[in-house]
Amino acid sequence: MGANISGLVDHEKLTSNMSPLETGLGDLPESCIALVLTHLDPIQISKISRVSRTFHQASLTDLVWEPKLPQNYQILLKNYKNLLSNASDEHLTKKDIFVRLCRPNYFGSSNYKAFWMEKNRGMCVCISWKEMKITGIEDRRYWTHVTSDESRFNTFAFLKQIWWVEGEGNLEFEFPAGNYSVFFRLQLGKTSTRLGRRICTVDQVQGWNIKPVQFQLSTSNGQKASAQYYLNEPGKWINYYVGDFVVDSMQTKLKFSMTQIDCTHTKGGLCLDSVLIIPTHIGPKKSMLTF
Incomplete structure:
Protein backbone atom coordinates (compact mmCIF):
# COMPACT_ATOMS: atom_id res chain seq x y z
CA MET A 1 0.00 0.00 0.00
CA GLY A 2 2.87 2.36 0.88
CA ALA A 3 4.39 1.92 -2.57
CA ASN A 4 1.07 2.76 -4.21
CA ILE A 5 0.72 5.95 -2.17
CA SER A 6 4.29 6.95 -3.02
CA GLY A 7 3.52 6.48 -6.67
CA LEU A 8 0.42 8.66 -6.40
CA VAL A 9 2.40 11.42 -4.71
CA ASP A 10 5.14 11.30 -7.33
CA HIS A 11 2.52 11.39 -10.05
CA GLU A 12 0.93 14.46 -8.52
CA LYS A 13 4.31 16.23 -8.44
CA LEU A 14 4.76 15.50 -12.12
CA THR A 15 1.31 16.69 -13.05
CA SER A 16 1.86 19.97 -11.22
CA ASN A 17 4.25 20.94 -14.04
CA MET A 18 1.78 20.16 -16.79
CA SER A 19 0.33 22.79 -19.03
CA PRO A 20 -3.17 24.14 -18.26
CA LEU A 21 -4.63 21.92 -20.98
CA GLU A 22 -3.35 18.71 -19.41
CA THR A 23 -5.03 16.83 -16.56
CA GLY A 24 -3.55 14.97 -13.62
CA LEU A 25 -4.46 13.05 -10.49
CA GLY A 26 -5.53 16.24 -8.72
CA ASP A 27 -8.24 16.80 -11.32
CA LEU A 28 -10.21 13.72 -10.29
CA PRO A 29 -13.65 14.67 -8.86
CA GLU A 30 -13.88 14.34 -5.11
CA SER A 31 -16.92 12.08 -5.48
CA CYS A 32 -14.94 9.61 -7.62
CA ILE A 33 -12.10 9.51 -5.11
CA ALA A 34 -14.57 8.95 -2.27
CA LEU A 35 -16.10 6.02 -4.16
CA VAL A 36 -12.67 4.40 -4.46
CA LEU A 37 -11.96 4.96 -0.76
CA THR A 38 -15.08 3.02 0.25
CA HIS A 39 -13.20 -0.14 -0.80
CA LEU A 40 -10.26 0.51 1.56
CA ASP A 41 -9.92 -0.17 5.28
CA PRO A 42 -9.60 2.72 7.79
CA ILE A 43 -5.79 2.56 8.00
CA GLN A 44 -5.46 2.67 4.22
CA ILE A 45 -7.89 5.59 4.03
CA SER A 46 -5.84 7.52 6.58
CA LYS A 47 -2.66 6.97 4.58
CA ILE A 48 -4.06 7.82 1.18
CA SER A 49 -5.75 10.98 2.50
CA ARG A 50 -2.26 12.54 2.59
CA VAL A 51 -1.91 12.43 -1.19
CA SER A 52 -3.53 15.83 -1.78
CA ARG A 53 -6.11 18.24 -0.43
CA THR A 54 -8.75 16.71 -2.70
CA PHE A 55 -8.00 13.22 -1.37
CA HIS A 56 -8.13 14.55 2.19
CA GLN A 57 -11.54 16.14 1.65
CA ALA A 58 -12.84 12.98 0.00
CA SER A 59 -11.63 10.89 2.96
CA LEU A 60 -13.88 12.89 5.31
CA THR A 61 -17.16 12.30 3.48
CA ASP A 62 -20.00 10.24 4.92
CA LEU A 63 -19.98 8.10 1.76
CA VAL A 64 -16.58 6.70 2.79
CA TRP A 65 -17.31 6.01 6.44
CA GLU A 66 -20.93 4.87 6.59
CA PRO A 67 -20.09 1.37 5.20
CA LYS A 68 -17.54 1.00 8.02
CA LEU A 69 -20.17 1.51 10.73
CA SER A 110 -21.16 1.54 35.18
CA ASN A 111 -17.42 1.85 34.63
CA TYR A 112 -17.06 -1.92 34.61
CA LYS A 113 -18.81 -2.81 31.34
CA ALA A 114 -17.51 -1.43 28.05
CA PHE A 115 -18.07 -1.92 24.34
CA TRP A 116 -16.02 -0.82 21.37
CA MET A 117 -15.58 -1.55 17.69
CA GLU A 118 -12.44 -3.27 16.45
CA LYS A 119 -12.31 -1.15 13.30
CA ASN A 120 -13.53 -3.39 10.45
CA ARG A 121 -13.53 -6.51 12.63
CA GLY A 122 -16.74 -6.01 14.58
CA MET A 123 -18.22 -5.04 17.94
CA CYS A 124 -16.64 -6.24 21.20
CA VAL A 125 -17.79 -6.15 24.83
CA CYS A 126 -15.76 -6.57 28.02
CA ILE A 127 -17.35 -7.12 31.46
CA SER A 128 -15.35 -6.78 34.68
CA TRP A 129 -15.57 -9.30 37.52
CA LYS A 130 -17.12 -6.43 39.50
CA GLU A 131 -20.28 -6.84 37.40
CA MET A 132 -20.53 -10.54 38.28
CA LYS A 133 -22.05 -12.43 41.19
CA ILE A 134 -19.18 -14.41 42.77
CA THR A 135 -19.29 -16.65 45.83
CA GLY A 136 -17.58 -14.99 48.80
CA ILE A 137 -16.25 -12.09 46.77
CA GLU A 138 -16.60 -9.56 49.62
CA ASP A 139 -15.05 -11.86 52.22
CA ARG A 140 -11.34 -11.02 52.46
CA ARG A 141 -10.64 -14.48 53.86
CA TYR A 142 -11.26 -15.79 50.34
CA TRP A 143 -10.76 -12.97 47.85
CA THR A 144 -8.69 -9.81 47.56
CA HIS A 145 -9.20 -6.98 45.07
CA VAL A 146 -5.97 -6.10 43.27
CA THR A 147 -5.27 -2.85 41.43
CA SER A 148 -3.33 -3.58 38.25
CA ASP A 149 -2.66 -2.07 34.84
CA GLU A 150 -2.89 -5.60 33.42
CA SER A 151 -6.67 -5.29 33.58
CA ARG A 152 -8.78 -3.24 31.18
CA PHE A 153 -10.67 -2.00 34.25
CA ASN A 154 -7.52 -1.57 36.38
CA THR A 155 -8.57 -4.19 38.92
CA PHE A 156 -8.87 -7.96 39.14
CA ALA A 157 -10.02 -10.36 41.87
CA PHE A 158 -7.51 -12.76 43.43
CA LEU A 159 -8.74 -15.97 45.06
CA LYS A 160 -6.63 -16.94 48.08
CA GLN A 161 -8.42 -20.15 49.05
CA ILE A 162 -11.96 -21.51 48.95
CA TRP A 163 -13.78 -24.84 48.77
CA TRP A 164 -15.98 -24.04 45.76
CA VAL A 165 -16.02 -21.35 43.10
CA GLU A 166 -19.16 -19.94 41.47
CA GLY A 167 -19.21 -16.83 39.30
CA GLU A 168 -22.00 -15.72 36.99
CA GLY A 169 -23.03 -12.63 35.09
CA ASN A 170 -25.40 -11.38 32.41
CA LEU A 171 -25.50 -8.88 29.59
CA GLU A 172 -28.15 -7.19 27.51
CA PHE A 173 -26.75 -5.44 24.46
CA GLU A 174 -27.60 -4.43 20.90
CA PHE A 175 -25.05 -6.54 19.02
CA PRO A 176 -24.97 -6.21 15.24
CA ALA A 177 -26.10 -9.42 13.55
CA GLY A 178 -23.36 -12.04 13.39
CA ASN A 179 -21.53 -14.81 15.26
CA TYR A 180 -19.84 -14.10 18.61
CA SER A 181 -17.55 -15.96 21.01
CA VAL A 182 -17.36 -15.71 24.82
CA PHE A 183 -14.14 -15.95 26.87
CA PHE A 184 -13.26 -15.81 30.57
CA ARG A 185 -9.94 -14.03 31.22
CA LEU A 186 -8.08 -15.85 34.00
CA GLN A 187 -4.58 -16.28 35.36
CA LEU A 188 -3.02 -18.69 37.83
CA GLY A 189 -0.73 -16.83 40.20
CA LYS A 190 -0.69 -13.27 41.50
CA THR A 191 1.32 -10.69 39.55
CA SER A 192 3.15 -7.66 40.87
CA THR A 193 5.97 -5.38 39.78
CA ARG A 194 9.36 -5.40 41.47
CA LEU A 195 12.21 -3.13 40.34
CA GLY A 196 10.36 -2.58 37.08
CA ARG A 197 9.99 -6.30 36.37
CA ARG A 198 6.80 -8.35 36.29
CA ILE A 199 6.72 -10.99 39.00
CA CYS A 200 4.13 -13.77 39.29
CA THR A 201 3.82 -15.55 42.63
CA VAL A 202 2.36 -19.06 42.35
CA ASP A 203 2.78 -20.38 45.90
CA GLN A 204 -1.00 -20.18 46.54
CA VAL A 205 -1.98 -21.98 43.32
CA GLN A 206 -3.72 -25.24 44.18
CA GLY A 207 -6.60 -27.53 43.23
CA TRP A 208 -7.10 -26.61 39.57
CA ASN A 209 -5.50 -29.73 38.11
CA ILE A 210 -7.69 -32.14 40.08
CA LYS A 211 -11.11 -31.34 38.60
CA PRO A 212 -11.88 -29.08 35.60
CA VAL A 213 -13.60 -25.71 35.75
CA GLN A 214 -16.99 -25.67 34.02
CA PHE A 215 -17.86 -22.69 31.80
CA GLN A 216 -21.36 -22.08 30.42
CA LEU A 217 -23.33 -19.54 28.42
CA SER A 218 -26.95 -19.24 27.35
CA THR A 219 -29.04 -16.71 25.43
CA SER A 220 -32.65 -15.62 25.82
CA ASN A 221 -33.58 -17.36 22.55
CA GLY A 222 -32.40 -20.77 23.72
CA GLN A 223 -28.82 -21.00 22.51
CA LYS A 224 -26.44 -22.79 24.89
CA ALA A 225 -22.76 -23.69 25.01
CA SER A 226 -20.35 -25.08 27.57
CA ALA A 227 -16.69 -25.99 27.98
CA GLN A 228 -14.43 -27.29 30.72
CA TYR A 229 -10.71 -26.89 31.35
CA TYR A 230 -8.10 -27.96 33.81
CA LEU A 231 -6.22 -24.78 34.72
CA ASN A 232 -2.54 -25.63 34.52
CA GLU A 233 -0.67 -22.73 32.92
CA PRO A 234 0.47 -20.38 35.72
CA GLY A 235 1.95 -16.95 35.19
CA LYS A 236 0.05 -15.74 32.12
CA TRP A 237 -3.38 -14.38 31.33
CA ILE A 238 -5.43 -16.74 29.20
CA ASN A 239 -8.83 -16.23 27.60
CA TYR A 240 -10.69 -19.51 28.13
CA TYR A 241 -13.18 -20.10 25.35
CA VAL A 242 -16.73 -20.81 26.53
CA GLY A 243 -18.66 -21.06 23.26
CA ASP A 244 -20.37 -19.20 20.43
CA PHE A 245 -23.78 -17.65 19.92
CA VAL A 246 -25.53 -16.17 16.90
CA VAL A 247 -27.24 -12.77 16.84
CA ASP A 248 -30.13 -12.35 14.39
CA SER A 249 -31.96 -9.44 16.01
CA MET A 250 -30.24 -6.48 17.63
CA GLN A 251 -31.28 -6.98 21.27
CA THR A 252 -29.44 -9.90 22.87
CA LYS A 253 -29.70 -11.20 26.44
CA LEU A 254 -26.79 -13.36 27.52
CA LYS A 255 -25.89 -15.29 30.70
CA PHE A 256 -22.45 -16.73 31.43
CA SER A 257 -20.83 -18.56 34.33
CA MET A 258 -17.80 -20.45 35.62
CA THR A 259 -17.96 -23.06 38.42
CA GLN A 260 -15.80 -25.55 40.23
CA ILE A 261 -17.94 -26.90 43.07
CA ASP A 262 -16.17 -30.15 43.97
CA CYS A 263 -15.70 -29.75 47.74
CA THR A 264 -13.22 -32.61 48.11
CA HIS A 265 -10.32 -30.15 47.83
CA THR A 266 -9.64 -26.43 48.18
CA LYS A 267 -8.83 -24.14 45.29
CA GLY A 268 -6.66 -21.03 45.34
CA GLY A 269 -4.21 -18.75 43.56
CA LEU A 270 -6.60 -17.72 40.77
CA CYS A 271 -6.95 -14.23 39.26
CA LEU A 272 -10.32 -13.40 37.68
CA ASP A 273 -10.32 -10.34 35.47
CA SER A 274 -13.23 -10.19 33.04
CA VAL A 275 -15.46 -11.78 30.43
CA LEU A 276 -14.78 -10.92 26.80
CA ILE A 277 -17.28 -11.16 23.93
CA ILE A 278 -15.89 -10.73 20.42
CA PRO A 279 -16.88 -11.59 16.84
CA THR A 280 -16.05 -15.24 16.25
CA HIS A 281 -13.73 -14.57 13.31
CA ILE A 282 -11.32 -12.41 15.34
CA GLY A 283 -9.47 -14.95 17.43
CA PRO A 284 -8.74 -18.62 18.10
CA LYS A 285 -10.81 -20.65 20.52
CA LYS A 286 -8.30 -20.48 23.36
CA SER A 287 -5.82 -17.66 23.27
CA MET A 288 -3.92 -14.89 24.99
CA LEU A 289 -5.85 -12.15 23.26
CA THR A 290 -4.94 -8.62 24.40
CA PHE A 291 -8.22 -6.71 24.14
Whole structure:
Protein backbone atom coordinates (compact mmCIF):
# COMPACT_ATOMS: atom_id res chain seq x y z
CA MET A 1 0.00 0.00 0.00
CA GLY A 2 2.87 2.36 0.88
CA ALA A 3 4.39 1.92 -2.57
CA ASN A 4 1.07 2.76 -4.21
CA ILE A 5 0.72 5.95 -2.17
CA SER A 6 4.29 6.95 -3.02
CA GLY A 7 3.52 6.48 -6.67
CA LEU A 8 0.42 8.66 -6.40
CA VAL A 9 2.40 11.42 -4.71
CA ASP A 10 5.14 11.30 -7.33
CA HIS A 11 2.52 11.39 -10.05
CA GLU A 12 0.93 14.46 -8.52
CA LYS A 13 4.31 16.23 -8.44
CA LEU A 14 4.76 15.50 -12.12
CA THR A 15 1.31 16.69 -13.05
CA SER A 16 1.86 19.97 -11.22
CA ASN A 17 4.25 20.94 -14.04
CA MET A 18 1.78 20.16 -16.79
CA SER A 19 0.33 22.79 -19.03
CA PRO A 20 -3.17 24.14 -18.26
CA LEU A 21 -4.63 21.92 -20.98
CA GLU A 22 -3.35 18.71 -19.41
CA THR A 23 -5.03 16.83 -16.56
CA GLY A 24 -3.55 14.97 -13.62
CA LEU A 25 -4.46 13.05 -10.49
CA GLY A 26 -5.53 16.24 -8.72
CA ASP A 27 -8.24 16.80 -11.32
CA LEU A 28 -10.21 13.72 -10.29
CA PRO A 29 -13.65 14.67 -8.86
CA GLU A 30 -13.88 14.34 -5.11
CA SER A 31 -16.92 12.08 -5.48
CA CYS A 32 -14.94 9.61 -7.62
CA ILE A 33 -12.10 9.51 -5.11
CA ALA A 34 -14.57 8.95 -2.27
CA LEU A 35 -16.10 6.02 -4.16
CA VAL A 36 -12.67 4.40 -4.46
CA LEU A 37 -11.96 4.96 -0.76
CA THR A 38 -15.08 3.02 0.25
CA HIS A 39 -13.20 -0.14 -0.80
CA LEU A 40 -10.26 0.51 1.56
CA ASP A 41 -9.92 -0.17 5.28
CA PRO A 42 -9.60 2.72 7.79
CA ILE A 43 -5.79 2.56 8.00
CA GLN A 44 -5.46 2.67 4.22
CA ILE A 45 -7.89 5.59 4.03
CA SER A 46 -5.84 7.52 6.58
CA LYS A 47 -2.66 6.97 4.58
CA ILE A 48 -4.06 7.82 1.18
CA SER A 49 -5.75 10.98 2.50
CA ARG A 50 -2.26 12.54 2.59
CA VAL A 51 -1.91 12.43 -1.19
CA SER A 52 -3.53 15.83 -1.78
CA ARG A 53 -6.11 18.24 -0.43
CA THR A 54 -8.75 16.71 -2.70
CA PHE A 55 -8.00 13.22 -1.37
CA HIS A 56 -8.13 14.55 2.19
CA GLN A 57 -11.54 16.14 1.65
CA ALA A 58 -12.84 12.98 0.00
CA SER A 59 -11.63 10.89 2.96
CA LEU A 60 -13.88 12.89 5.31
CA THR A 61 -17.16 12.30 3.48
CA ASP A 62 -20.00 10.24 4.92
CA LEU A 63 -19.98 8.10 1.76
CA VAL A 64 -16.58 6.70 2.79
CA TRP A 65 -17.31 6.01 6.44
CA GLU A 66 -20.93 4.87 6.59
CA PRO A 67 -20.09 1.37 5.20
CA LYS A 68 -17.54 1.00 8.02
CA LEU A 69 -20.17 1.51 10.73
CA PRO A 70 -22.20 -1.35 12.28
CA GLN A 71 -25.68 -1.57 10.81
CA ASN A 72 -27.19 -0.66 14.20
CA TYR A 73 -25.01 2.39 14.94
CA GLN A 74 -28.08 4.67 15.17
CA ILE A 75 -29.50 2.46 17.93
CA LEU A 76 -26.19 2.62 19.80
CA LEU A 77 -26.16 6.41 19.56
CA LYS A 78 -29.70 6.56 20.89
CA ASN A 79 -29.22 4.12 23.78
CA TYR A 80 -25.73 5.05 24.94
CA LYS A 81 -25.65 8.78 25.53
CA ASN A 82 -21.97 8.77 26.51
CA LEU A 83 -21.21 8.48 22.80
CA LEU A 84 -22.46 12.07 22.52
CA SER A 85 -20.55 14.66 24.56
CA ASN A 86 -22.99 17.52 24.04
CA ALA A 87 -26.02 18.61 22.02
CA SER A 88 -23.92 19.63 19.02
CA ASP A 89 -22.73 16.03 18.73
CA GLU A 90 -26.10 15.12 17.25
CA HIS A 91 -24.64 16.40 13.96
CA LEU A 92 -21.53 14.22 14.02
CA THR A 93 -20.08 13.11 10.71
CA LYS A 94 -19.95 9.39 10.01
CA LYS A 95 -16.19 9.48 10.54
CA ASP A 96 -16.68 11.07 13.98
CA ILE A 97 -19.14 8.32 14.89
CA PHE A 98 -16.69 5.68 13.68
CA VAL A 99 -13.90 7.12 15.84
CA ARG A 100 -16.12 7.25 18.94
CA LEU A 101 -17.30 3.68 18.47
CA CYS A 102 -13.66 2.52 18.29
CA ARG A 103 -12.88 3.87 21.76
CA PRO A 104 -14.14 2.20 24.98
CA ASN A 105 -17.74 3.22 25.70
CA TYR A 106 -19.27 2.42 29.06
CA PHE A 107 -22.76 1.19 29.90
CA GLY A 108 -24.60 4.04 31.60
CA SER A 109 -23.22 4.75 35.07
CA SER A 110 -21.16 1.54 35.18
CA ASN A 111 -17.42 1.85 34.63
CA TYR A 112 -17.06 -1.92 34.61
CA LYS A 113 -18.81 -2.81 31.34
CA ALA A 114 -17.51 -1.43 28.05
CA PHE A 115 -18.07 -1.92 24.34
CA TRP A 116 -16.02 -0.82 21.37
CA MET A 117 -15.58 -1.55 17.69
CA GLU A 118 -12.44 -3.27 16.45
CA LYS A 119 -12.31 -1.15 13.30
CA ASN A 120 -13.53 -3.39 10.45
CA ARG A 121 -13.53 -6.51 12.63
CA GLY A 122 -16.74 -6.01 14.58
CA MET A 123 -18.22 -5.04 17.94
CA CYS A 124 -16.64 -6.24 21.20
CA VAL A 125 -17.79 -6.15 24.83
CA CYS A 126 -15.76 -6.57 28.02
CA ILE A 127 -17.35 -7.12 31.46
CA SER A 128 -15.35 -6.78 34.68
CA TRP A 129 -15.57 -9.30 37.52
CA LYS A 130 -17.12 -6.43 39.50
CA GLU A 131 -20.28 -6.84 37.40
CA MET A 132 -20.53 -10.54 38.28
CA LYS A 133 -22.05 -12.43 41.19
CA ILE A 134 -19.18 -14.41 42.77
CA THR A 135 -19.29 -16.65 45.83
CA GLY A 136 -17.58 -14.99 48.80
CA ILE A 137 -16.25 -12.09 46.77
CA GLU A 138 -16.60 -9.56 49.62
CA ASP A 139 -15.05 -11.86 52.22
CA ARG A 140 -11.34 -11.02 52.46
CA ARG A 141 -10.64 -14.48 53.86
CA TYR A 142 -11.26 -15.79 50.34
CA TRP A 143 -10.76 -12.97 47.85
CA THR A 144 -8.69 -9.81 47.56
CA HIS A 145 -9.20 -6.98 45.07
CA VAL A 146 -5.97 -6.10 43.27
CA THR A 147 -5.27 -2.85 41.43
CA SER A 148 -3.33 -3.58 38.25
CA ASP A 149 -2.66 -2.07 34.84
CA GLU A 150 -2.89 -5.60 33.42
CA SER A 151 -6.67 -5.29 33.58
CA ARG A 152 -8.78 -3.24 31.18
CA PHE A 153 -10.67 -2.00 34.25
CA ASN A 154 -7.52 -1.57 36.38
CA THR A 155 -8.57 -4.19 38.92
CA PHE A 156 -8.87 -7.96 39.14
CA ALA A 157 -10.02 -10.36 41.87
CA PHE A 158 -7.51 -12.76 43.43
CA LEU A 159 -8.74 -15.97 45.06
CA LYS A 160 -6.63 -16.94 48.08
CA GLN A 161 -8.42 -20.15 49.05
CA ILE A 162 -11.96 -21.51 48.95
CA TRP A 163 -13.78 -24.84 48.77
CA TRP A 164 -15.98 -24.04 45.76
CA VAL A 165 -16.02 -21.35 43.10
CA GLU A 166 -19.16 -19.94 41.47
CA GLY A 167 -19.21 -16.83 39.30
CA GLU A 168 -22.00 -15.72 36.99
CA GLY A 169 -23.03 -12.63 35.09
CA ASN A 170 -25.40 -11.38 32.41
CA LEU A 171 -25.50 -8.88 29.59
CA GLU A 172 -28.15 -7.19 27.51
CA PHE A 173 -26.75 -5.44 24.46
CA GLU A 174 -27.60 -4.43 20.90
CA PHE A 175 -25.05 -6.54 19.02
CA PRO A 176 -24.97 -6.21 15.24
CA ALA A 177 -26.10 -9.42 13.55
CA GLY A 178 -23.36 -12.04 13.39
CA ASN A 179 -21.53 -14.81 15.26
CA TYR A 180 -19.84 -14.10 18.61
CA SER A 181 -17.55 -15.96 21.01
CA VAL A 182 -17.36 -15.71 24.82
CA PHE A 183 -14.14 -15.95 26.87
CA PHE A 184 -13.26 -15.81 30.57
CA ARG A 185 -9.94 -14.03 31.22
CA LEU A 186 -8.08 -15.85 34.00
CA GLN A 187 -4.58 -16.28 35.36
CA LEU A 188 -3.02 -18.69 37.83
CA GLY A 189 -0.73 -16.83 40.20
CA LYS A 190 -0.69 -13.27 41.50
CA THR A 191 1.32 -10.69 39.55
CA SER A 192 3.15 -7.66 40.87
CA THR A 193 5.97 -5.38 39.78
CA ARG A 194 9.36 -5.40 41.47
CA LEU A 195 12.21 -3.13 40.34
CA GLY A 196 10.36 -2.58 37.08
CA ARG A 197 9.99 -6.30 36.37
CA ARG A 198 6.80 -8.35 36.29
CA ILE A 199 6.72 -10.99 39.00
CA CYS A 200 4.13 -13.77 39.29
CA THR A 201 3.82 -15.55 42.63
CA VAL A 202 2.36 -19.06 42.35
CA ASP A 203 2.78 -20.38 45.90
CA GLN A 204 -1.00 -20.18 46.54
CA VAL A 205 -1.98 -21.98 43.32
CA GLN A 206 -3.72 -25.24 44.18
CA GLY A 207 -6.60 -27.53 43.23
CA TRP A 208 -7.10 -26.61 39.57
CA ASN A 209 -5.50 -29.73 38.11
CA ILE A 210 -7.69 -32.14 40.08
CA LYS A 211 -11.11 -31.34 38.60
CA PRO A 212 -11.88 -29.08 35.60
CA VAL A 213 -13.60 -25.71 35.75
CA GLN A 214 -16.99 -25.67 34.02
CA PHE A 215 -17.86 -22.69 31.80
CA GLN A 216 -21.36 -22.08 30.42
CA LEU A 217 -23.33 -19.54 28.42
CA SER A 218 -26.95 -19.24 27.35
CA THR A 219 -29.04 -16.71 25.43
CA SER A 220 -32.65 -15.62 25.82
CA ASN A 221 -33.58 -17.36 22.55
CA GLY A 222 -32.40 -20.77 23.72
CA GLN A 223 -28.82 -21.00 22.51
CA LYS A 224 -26.44 -22.79 24.89
CA ALA A 225 -22.76 -23.69 25.01
CA SER A 226 -20.35 -25.08 27.57
CA ALA A 227 -16.69 -25.99 27.98
CA GLN A 228 -14.43 -27.29 30.72
CA TYR A 229 -10.71 -26.89 31.35
CA TYR A 230 -8.10 -27.96 33.81
CA LEU A 231 -6.22 -24.78 34.72
CA ASN A 232 -2.54 -25.63 34.52
CA GLU A 233 -0.67 -22.73 32.92
CA PRO A 234 0.47 -20.38 35.72
CA GLY A 235 1.95 -16.95 35.19
CA LYS A 236 0.05 -15.74 32.12
CA TRP A 237 -3.38 -14.38 31.33
CA ILE A 238 -5.43 -16.74 29.20
CA ASN A 239 -8.83 -16.23 27.60
CA TYR A 240 -10.69 -19.51 28.13
CA TYR A 241 -13.18 -20.10 25.35
CA VAL A 242 -16.73 -20.81 26.53
CA GLY A 243 -18.66 -21.06 23.26
CA ASP A 244 -20.37 -19.20 20.43
CA PHE A 245 -23.78 -17.65 19.92
CA VAL A 246 -25.53 -16.17 16.90
CA VAL A 247 -27.24 -12.77 16.84
CA ASP A 248 -30.13 -12.35 14.39
CA SER A 249 -31.96 -9.44 16.01
CA MET A 250 -30.24 -6.48 17.63
CA GLN A 251 -31.28 -6.98 21.27
CA THR A 252 -29.44 -9.90 22.87
CA LYS A 253 -29.70 -11.20 26.44
CA LEU A 254 -26.79 -13.36 27.52
CA LYS A 255 -25.89 -15.29 30.70
CA PHE A 256 -22.45 -16.73 31.43
CA SER A 257 -20.83 -18.56 34.33
CA MET A 258 -17.80 -20.45 35.62
CA THR A 259 -17.96 -23.06 38.42
CA GLN A 260 -15.80 -25.55 40.23
CA ILE A 261 -17.94 -26.90 43.07
CA ASP A 262 -16.17 -30.15 43.97
CA CYS A 263 -15.70 -29.75 47.74
CA THR A 264 -13.22 -32.61 48.11
CA HIS A 265 -10.32 -30.15 47.83
CA THR A 266 -9.64 -26.43 48.18
CA LYS A 267 -8.83 -24.14 45.29
CA GLY A 268 -6.66 -21.03 45.34
CA GLY A 269 -4.21 -18.75 43.56
CA LEU A 270 -6.60 -17.72 40.77
CA CYS A 271 -6.95 -14.23 39.26
CA LEU A 272 -10.32 -13.40 37.68
CA ASP A 273 -10.32 -10.34 35.47
CA SER A 274 -13.23 -10.19 33.04
CA VAL A 275 -15.46 -11.78 30.43
CA LEU A 276 -14.78 -10.92 26.80
CA ILE A 277 -17.28 -11.16 23.93
CA ILE A 278 -15.89 -10.73 20.42
CA PRO A 279 -16.88 -11.59 16.84
CA THR A 280 -16.05 -15.24 16.25
CA HIS A 281 -13.73 -14.57 13.31
CA ILE A 282 -11.32 -12.41 15.34
CA GLY A 283 -9.47 -14.95 17.43
CA PRO A 284 -8.74 -18.62 18.10
CA LYS A 285 -10.81 -20.65 20.52
CA LYS A 286 -8.30 -20.48 23.36
CA SER A 287 -5.82 -17.66 23.27
CA MET A 288 -3.92 -14.89 24.99
CA LEU A 289 -5.85 -12.15 23.26
CA THR A 290 -4.94 -8.62 24.40
CA PHE A 291 -8.22 -6.71 24.14
